[in-house]
Amino acid sequence: MIKAKDLIFSYDCEGGRHRSLDGACITVRDGELVAVLGHNGCGKSTLVKHFNALLEVQKGELTVAGLDAKSEANIWTLRRKVGMVFQNPDNQFVSSVVAEDVAFGLENYGVDGSEIPERVSAALALVGMAGFERRSPHMLSGGQKQRVALAGVLAMDPDILVFDEVTSMLDPDGRREVLSVIKRLHSQQGKTIVMITHYVEEAVFADRVYLMHDGRMLADGAPREMLTDLELLRRTGLTPPTPVRMYHDLKAAGFELPYCPLTNEELAEELCRLK
Amino acid sequence: MPIEVKNLSFTYSAGTPFETSALKNISLEIKNGEFIGVMGHTGCGKSTLIRALAGLLRPSEGSIVVDGSDINGRRYDRSKLRRKLGVVFQYPECQLFETTVEKDVAFGLKHSGLNKDEVTERVRWALEICGFDFEKIAKASPMGLSGGEKRRVAIAGVLAVKPEYLILDEPIAGLDPLGREAFLELITGLNADGMTIIMVSHNADCIGEYARRVLLLNGGELVGDGSPQELFSDVERMRSLHLGVSRSREIAWLLKKGGMDIPQDICSYDRLLPAVLAHLRGGDEHD
Structure with a gap:
């Protein structure tokens, strides 16, 4: 569980201080998949970097997995409980061999050496990359790289996973692969997941969606509620x-579908029924 | 004058066990003022093609003729090509290095022969066309800007040279929806003013809505060359090439599969909506 209340975060920049979080509140329940949507610069990355103490809480309250993120004593525990994957897979590799890269975190935490190969293989299997242990990360496709980066995080067995625009650099295949792994980790492994994106389509399968703007939350609710509200999306700076x-557009022209579809398939089905 | 690519092939690490053929016998012509989208699965040779066009890689075989001269010819003056053809690489914000935005954008003009005032004017023009207020941004540090702003500054640096051809490699990856739209409008405007655009993108929506011609690459070969309407009409083939089609095209395809008689050359929303409306209205008349 993550509970943030009135987080404020500012940093020095050209011409004074910039307030990147301005009273941000978010609650993520155990086992929930939450998507955070917002335009570039709305503070979503700043927000999630607080979850594993990459950024220190300046003002406000934050509890993650029952731990107070403001207490310095909790930093290392938080880093273990919350795994984070970023946008560019190429920036996350430390080794030229997949298995070694995935083992990096385990080795650093002093996990018993005899245990490591097994945990590495298990993590790679979870992301559908079993058998790639001896390969070089740099020879993989974008989607595969991103899944290896994810395996490195999963090897630590964190309770909470944070994905910061993990698909934005990937081609359509890579994006599909990574999204299906995320869905599986949520539904089968019961992981708590926070996913940052500005692809509205990727938020469709979340349990709940937060819309973020100028450092705070504009609204939260079910994807169907949030993503069909034109006015709300406009205010968030999303299309x-x-x-x-x-x-x-059809409604404005006098044709009303029984409900507002979220996917192309739903739209096609309803339109074909209308005919 | 156009760009003519004739029987272009490129092999990396030729003669070693790592020999990879990245481009295979590609021939095409790019006319002035075109807006071309280049699509292909990861590793299809897109980036190699761009580098070859920009004169950064010497082809293993074949030739690239820009405005009548072979750019790999022995006597060819490469600096001429650099002024004619601008390249915006992936993540152009990583190319910023100067202490102020103005200096960064002016860098490409160093040996252009323009005097100081002309350089300032050119920098002002490039920054304004990229949506900046020159007075406000000129003295700012490029490192302190947001991701989207950095990208526009980097592009201004390329535009300042006033290239006739602009090559962009995945220019919208990582931009938010409004950022993407604003950026594509900017490119469309430059194209309307006569600049030839060659844009590599995975994003079938941006290609379907903006490009007028699409090149499809697969395994180093040119496997498609035509309008988005033509190429996207075969959804199954696009999928077999690991490529998507634009959302509007996908909806038209799904509607057809569901039994609705909708033209299958629709790629963009501004054609999809009227087609659906016409169909719905037509259906009413029959009732």
């Missing part, structure tokens, strides 16, 4: 998914 846009 609606194509089916939502079409639903509203």
Whole structure:
């Protein structure tokens, strides 16, 4: 469980201080998959970097997995409990061999050497990369690289996973691969997941969506509620998914579908039924 | 004058066990003022093609002729190509290095023969076209800007040289939806003013909505060359090439599969909506 209340974070920049978080509040329950949506610079990355104490809480309250993130004594425990994967897979590799890269965290935490190969293999299997142990990360596709980076985090068996725009550099295949691993970790492994994205389509399968703007939350709710609200999306600085846009355009032209579809498939089904 | 690519092949590490053929016998012509999208699965040779066009890689075989001269010819003056052809690489924000935005954008003009005032004017033009207020941004440090701003500054640096051809490698990856839209509008504007655009992107939506011609690469070969309408019409083939089609195209395809008679050359939303409406209205009349 993550509970943040009124987080404020500012840093020095050109022409004074910039307030990147301005009273951000978020609650993520155990086992929940939460998507945080917002435009570039809205503070979403700053927010999640607080979850494993990469950034120190300046003002406000933050409890993660029952630990007070403000207490310095908790930093190392937090880093173990919360695993984080970033946008660019190339920036995350420390070794030229996949298995060694995945083992890096384990070795640093002094996990017994005899245990490591097994945990590495298990983590790679979880992301569908079993058999790639001896390969070089640099020879893999973007989606594969990102899954190896994810395995490195999973090897530590964190309770909470944070994904910061992990698909934004990937091609359509890579994006599909990574998203399906995320879904599986949520549904089968019961991991608590916070996923940052600005692809509205990726938020469709979340349990809950937060819309973030200028350092604070504008709204939160079920994807169907959040992603079909044109006014809310506009205020967040996001564009609606194509089916939502079409639903509203058709409505304006006098054709109302029974509900607002979120996916292309739902839209096609409803339109074909209308005919 | 156009760019003519004739029987272009490129092999990395030729003669070693790591020999990889990245481009295989590619021939194509790019006319002035075109807006071309380049699509292909990771490792298809897109980046190699771009580097070859920019004169950064010497082809193993074949030739690239820009405005009548072979850019790999012995007598060819490469600096001429550098002024004609601008390249915005992936993550251009990583190319910023100067202490102020103004200096960074002006860097490419160092040996251009322009005097100081002309350089300032050019930098102002490039920054303004990229959506900045020159007075406000000129003295700022490029490192303190947001990701989207950095990218626009980097692009301003390329535009300052006023290239005739602009090559962009995944320019919108990592930008948010409004950032993407604003950026594509900027490129479309430059194209309308006569600049030839060659844009590599995984994003089928941006290609479907903006490009007028698409090149498809697969395993180093050119496997498609036509309008987005033509190439996206075969959804199954695009998928077999590990590529997506634009969302509007996918919706049109799903509608057809669901039994709705919708033209299958629709790639963009501004054609999809009227087609669906026409169909719905037409259906009413029959009732």
